Amino acid sequence: MTRFRLDPTRRAASARGFTLIEIMIVVSLVILLSAIAFATYKNSVQRGREAVLREDLFRLRDAIDQFYADKGKYPTDLEELASSNYIRRVPVDPMTNSSSTWVTEQAEPDPNNPTAQIGISNVKSGAEGTGIDGSNYSDW
Numbered sequence: 001m002t003r004f005r006l007d008p009t010r011r012a013a014s015a016r017g018f019t020l021i022e023i024m025i026v027v028s029l030v031i032l033l034s035a036i037a038f039a040t041y042k043n044s045v046q047r048g049r050e051a052v053l054r055e056d057l058f059r060l061r062d063a064i065d066q067f068y069a070d071k072g073k074y075p076t077d078l079e080e081l082a083s084s085n086y087i088r089r090v091p092v093d094p095m096t097n098s099s100s101t102w103v104t105e106q107a108e109p110d111p112n113n114p115t116a117q118i119g120i121s122n123v124k125s126g127a128e129g130t131g132i133d134g135s136n137y138s139d140w
Contacts, residue, residue: 049094050131056091057140060123063087074107074119095127095137102126
């Protein structure tokens with residue numbers, strides 16, 4: 001019977017493992033790819049919220065214009081648009097997560113009818129901060 005003698009300076013091929021540098025490189029690559037994926041995800045969520053805000057503002061302004069065209073006056077508040085069925089409900093501002101933070105702008109008084117009630121002619125977001133394009137949400 002022949003015995004194999006193990007040489008302490010030589011490793012068997014099946015006993016090979018990863019070196020510390022190889023493990024560090026792999027871990028570094030995983031961390032780098034995770035950071036890139038997280039930044040991309042965060043950016044896409046922000047773009048989605050901004051798209052919803054732009055669409056809500058467009059729909060609210062369109063409803064105000066339709067209300068004015070039908071009734072000859074501006075609505076007194078956004079709830080009047082909902083109660084008159086121009087919109088289903090006042091939408092939630094995606095930046096503030098509230099339907100009560102919309103900022104309304106008053107219409108100019110009618111010089112032909114100074115006693116007429118002044119309504120809202122425009123709506124903007126009440127959110128603070130800037131969008132991805134660098135403009136303020138309150139300016140949209």
